[in-house]
Amino acid sequence: MSGTLNQILNGHLSLYGDLPPIPIGAYDSGLNKTQRQFRRANKISLLEHLATEGWDHFRRQESVATGLDRYHPTKLPTINPGVLTSKYLLLVIDGTTHRAQSLAVTGGWEHVVSCSLANMNSLPNLLRDYSAEWISICHASDILANGALHALAGHLQQAKTNTVMTCDDIIVRQLWNDGLGYEHRQYRSSVSAIRLCTRGGIGGLLTLDYSLFKQCSFAPSYTCLEALRLDVLLQITREPIKTTHCHQALVKHQGSKNPSMPEQGWPRERCPFSDKQLDEIDRIKSQHAKQYFGIEGGLKPNPLQAGCHDLSRPTDESSLVSILIPFRDQVELTSTCVKSIQQNAGKSCNYEIILIDNGSADNSTIEWIKKAIKEDNIQCIRLDEEFNYSRLNNRARQLCKGDFLLFLNNDIEFVSESILDVLLDPFAHPKTVAVGSRLNYPDGSIQHQGVVIIPGERRCVLEPGKHLKEQEVIA
Structure with a gap:
């Protein structure tokens, strides 16, 4: 081939x-x-x-x-104009005054200011002449929906101060000089600090409280608009703020001129960001993650998805993981499960195994249990009752000494090295409450892609989903 x-x-x-x-x-x-x-x-x-x-x-x-x-072209909407005031300001990045004014007319803004990413030191002076309440940020290469501001204003009518709003958008990928390409509609969600640190994916036309924006510190220059928006939002979200989202695609981004992180990460081979831009994004995320959000151990680049990051928890030899495994007979499955834990748990993480025997009758199973519990970190509780997964685990929980609980079916076989360290990494964020790993069917296709649950965050299971054998993620 x-x-x-x-x-x-x-x-x-x-x-x-x-x-x-x-x-x-x-x-x-x-x-x-x-x-x-x-x-x-x-x-x-x-x-x-x-x-x-x-x-x-x-x-x-x-x-x-x-x-x-999902790549079908999407027509930007035309929003019926309403009565607006001068409280809205449009900031256009890397464009001429004429281009900035053209975007403002299309979108419905009365006031507009333009600034270069290469000279961010000039921005504070440019903003002094305006007394707006809300500022929206776009790139000169963007295409705005006719009357985009009227859609934003409708969502902001009930908004209070200290608010950040995003919207859906469309990423335009041009592959050749003759204009051929395709579009990808992005169904976004409200921003949050943890999603910004790990996934990026800032939705569309970023609009935020003008007073919050003026309090931000800017680097002298940025390599791309995504880095500027990321830096601003990570400063703003240090403190609790209100976030909202407009589920309309109000802007098209030209991927070659203004790269934007999609809602779902992409492989490095198809990433429009340069290495220099990715390095800057990595630096901004790591700086804020360590300094403001109490994420111990920091972040590490995701090896499969360019521009995305994983939480990295520092090694703590005092931590103990209690692994609970309910079963009834099926000694081959259960013994394989336990053996895979012993081989792939990792050397830096302590663990104990709680076997929950739900009325096994086979002699082979009973003999295996007798041998297994001779290990210092394996014990078994026998519960002769009707099978109820939750009840069995709750009963066995009383025996656990660990700081973390791992609920495991006996037909699971660990194949990843140092799997317990990987599962504990998301707990670097102090509010993480539950983590699920990727599960594969025996043929290698995906059963479940994994999830990290944090209170207040959207429960996001990564695409592509069940039965897909390919490792690549469709961007």
Whole structure:
């Protein structure tokens, strides 16, 4: 298989200039019922289907596969104008005065100011002439919806001070000089400190309390608008603030001129940020994470998703993880589970195993239990009652000595090295309450992608979801 074809199949290169790069496994997983039947009836390969039916339907903006349908062009709305006052200010980055005024007219702003990322020292002086209440920030290359401000103003009518608002947006990816490309609608959510530190993904047209913005400290320069917005928001969210979101796509970002982190991270091969820009984003996130949010151990770059970061918890040899495993017979499953823990738990994390025997009768299981509990960190409690997963774990909880509880089914087999350290890393954030790992089916496809639960945060399970075998994430 040629290198180019391999890159196309893995979603690192686009098959055609106006098709987004998409892993062939993700394309297969997302095909709708009609297209699956068509492919089987005509006995054509996935790549042939993508090159013919998939491409044709995509160009006509017809539904073919979820992995492609999300890239259909989206028309920005036109919002009916209302009566606005001078309390709204538009900040246009890296544009001429003429371009800034043009964007303001399109969006509905009366007042506009422009500033270069290379000379942020001039911004405080530029802002002194305005007494606005709200400021919105965009890039000169952005395309604003007609009357975008009127949509924002409608959401801000009930907003109090100390408020940050985001909106949905559209990322435009131009692949070739002839203009061919594709668009990706971003369904965003309200910003929060932890999501900013780990995922980025600042939604669309950032609008915030003008007084908060003027209190921020700016670096002399930034490599991209995303870095400026990230720095500003991480300063503002040090203290509790109100966040809100407008679920309208009010702006299109030109990915080549104004790279923007999508809601879902992307592989490095398809990341529009330069290494210099990624280094700056990494530096800003790490600085704020350590200094203001009590995240011990800091952040580390996610190896699969460029621009995203993982929490990193410092090693604490005093911590103890109590692992609870309910079972009834099935000695091969349970013994394999325990053995995988012993092999992959990691050397820096202490653990104990609580076996919960729910009425095993097989002699082989009983003999295995007798041998297993000879280990210093393994004990067994027998509960002869009707199976109830929650009740069994609650009863066994009384035996646990650990600082953390790991609830484990006996058909789970650990395959990742130092898995307990990896599971504990998200607890570097002081408000983390629960963590779930990625689960794979025996054939390697994904059963569950994993989750970190923090009070007040959206429960976000990473795409692409069940039964997908590809490691790549569709950006």
